[in-house]
Amino acid sequence: MLKIFSKFQKVIGVALTGIALVLTQSLIPTSANAAQVPLNLANEQGMLWPCSFNPFNPSSAPYSVGVTYETLSFVNSLQSGKSTPWLATSSTWSNSNKTLTFTIRDGVKWSDGTALTSGDVAYTFNLLKKNPALDINAVWSVLSSVTASGNNVTMQFAQSAVPYYYYIAGQVPIVSQSVWSKIANPVTDPIKNPIGTGGYIMSKCTPQNIQWTNNPNYWQSGKAVVKVVNMPAFLSNDTCNQYLATGQSQWGSQFIPSIESYYVKKKAGNTYWFPPVANVSLFPNLTVPGLNDVAVRKAISYGIDRVAVNNIGEYGYEPAASQTGVVTPTFSSWLDAASSTAIGKSYDPAKAESILKAAGYAKDAKGIYAKAGKELAFTLSTNGGYSDWVAAMQVVATQLGKIGIKITVAPIAASTFYSNLYAGKYQLAYNAESGGPTPFYEMRQWLYSKNSAPIGTAASSNWERFSDPAVDKLLDQYGATTDSASQHSITNQLQQVMVNQLPVIPVLEEVDWFQYNSKAFTGYPSPSNPYAQPGLYNIPDWGYVLDNLKPGA
């Protein structure tokens, strides 16, 4: 017979003893690191670490590219694509910008002790050619061959694509031929022990934490001096923000509401800097009646008080964007004066309404502008997972309501939102592009007709389905030139397209989330020295920053 019940009391007794035991042990000893405190990173990704470090997998690349694997050059998005030599000492364009030659640095060693050669570089690129699943930057859409000879690696292009320098030199991590040639399936191999040339070696990984230690034989002497770096896994933003605010972490890339009181005032040295890098924009579906009318798009742009959207929806963190599409102050030198003048006042509700009237729209009984019985009433979809975006769009809806355009905000679950956006099954959508080191990259993502696709088929960018042969020609011309003056002149013309045709309506500037304690470690990027993007998700930037950090006094 089971005597469960009489045993319950015993069970409870044992349990209480256990709890008491745990309580008395609550001050457990932690192993002291005598020399230097570890640098702890606050980077909430909503998952436990899979401990896979394949640098060609977009999910695991942020934990290996930059820290462990290095690229040929470092291309700085905060300084208009300024390129600094990294694994390559120099690079030259020739053959009317259809050949790119890199000279590979001598004296660089992989963490397994073997030397980096030009053969490794050529092997890396040909690995991507063989495995399109690894070519996340689609470099083989423009390349035709990559060969090594002596210290040089020569890349032949099928078409001139100068802006691809950013992806080829700045984004593709170089891997070791001797290691990777032994990997049976480089697509599905998790790469548990990454062998790179970088300043840090992944020394320990558990689902809760990734730990790096500095590479004692790093080729750049005087760099990578922070000894131990931890990146704990966070499931929720709140826990991660607490970890940062309590001072356990010294470098974070978190969205923190009310950052002044929550973070800055908590500890001396707590600082933040949110450099803008791209736009968050309204993408009007250009196949939808009403939105295909440039007058309506113009009215929408003039009807949005972007400063108020930022203050109410984003705690003032994301500066108002410009209809030119150029992110300021990051890319101020690219701004076209004529386009800025043409816009005039960016928020002008009276002008918005007069544009609608001039285009033949009239207010109906409900106070909504209409033409031929068709009201200007649209659904604005946004990713329901980002509460700040939803709040910002509510503000936009109210503002546009005032100028007689009815907007219904639809916060949609992320996967549905993206699948509708890619397929063009939406009216207005609020989203951001990844951008790049000059305004051209974001404009090409927005405007190049080859990035688009018919309604119903997934378009990787150009979701609004904009198509203009003249604009395509401008974008191709930019791709063929290394001349700064022509690049500026083309970017000016693209801004005029943005201002006159409004294929995309930038609302706010997307920023890099970056908090740090200036006392614990020094050498972080700052407004006066923006040498790399500081967010912990930027590759290879955060590894580049890590190489430059020093322990504080």
Added chain:
Amino acid sequence: MKFLLRRVGFLLIALWAALTLNFFIPRLMPGNPAQAMMAKFHGHVNPLALKALEVAFGVNTHQNLISEYFQYLGNTLTGNLGVSVSYFPLSVTSVIAKALPWSLALVGVATIFAFAIGTVLGAITAWRRGGILDNLMPPVFIVVSAFPYFWVGLLSIWLFALTLGWFPLLGGYDETATPTFTWGFIVNILWHAVLPAFTIIITSIGGWILTMRNNMLTVLSEDYVKMARAKGLKNKRIIWQYAGRNAFLPNLTGFAMSLGFVISGAILVEYVYNYPGVGFMLLQAVVNEDYALMQALFLLITVAVLVSIFISDILTAVLDPRTRVQT
């Protein structure tokens, strides 16, 4: 024997139905895993990576649904659960193996504690009807049970971790420690488990107390309990062997169900305490349209619930002869 066969038959049919639903429901979601992954990158990845991801995940190599279904049934039976796309390229089995022990230990132990303590307290309050315990406990626990998990969790983090600093803020163990089989590490784990376990026990114990108390009250008014008293049996024996054993039966099925759901972890508890279990993993699998991981976790939950109900049915039959006779 006939009873046992019937239960086994039911178990198999329920399993098959669950497997089938498990296959078709996730496929009704819009989009594909590659697009869901792009959504997760917050625009920090080149948009052209979409194509590379589709190649890596084999998104466009569509076979027809029916042959995929039979392949899935076969794979599931042979324990091949596929590759997780959100933890690509890890296999679902290895991803779950890392997280499941944490959920099992934390949520499992906390559920058993809550059930054991709740049942004993429920029985005692019923026995001492009108006593201090009976006046105090049911109202208090009705209120406490209504507290949401995450609220109690956040409150206890604020009080015990942030303000008093008695317990760690987050995680299943010190995040920089390496899991080993040493006394120090085990203590570390227990120390980290106190707050989350406390939260689960506090919010779930009330239900057990109330149902046990109510069952007990009904049973205590039965003639055989009066008979036992009349015979002069010890109170302890009457409570546990006579009344308790019968009052306990309805609770047993509820307990079996909740044990089954231990597999799914406690999503909110894991979220609030940043605990490395499977509950939050399940939520993420759904968000990322990680079919393989989602299916495996749902499968585990279903199997766990079905098997625990099966066991509780058998156990009920052992404890209560009446259930055996019905034909």
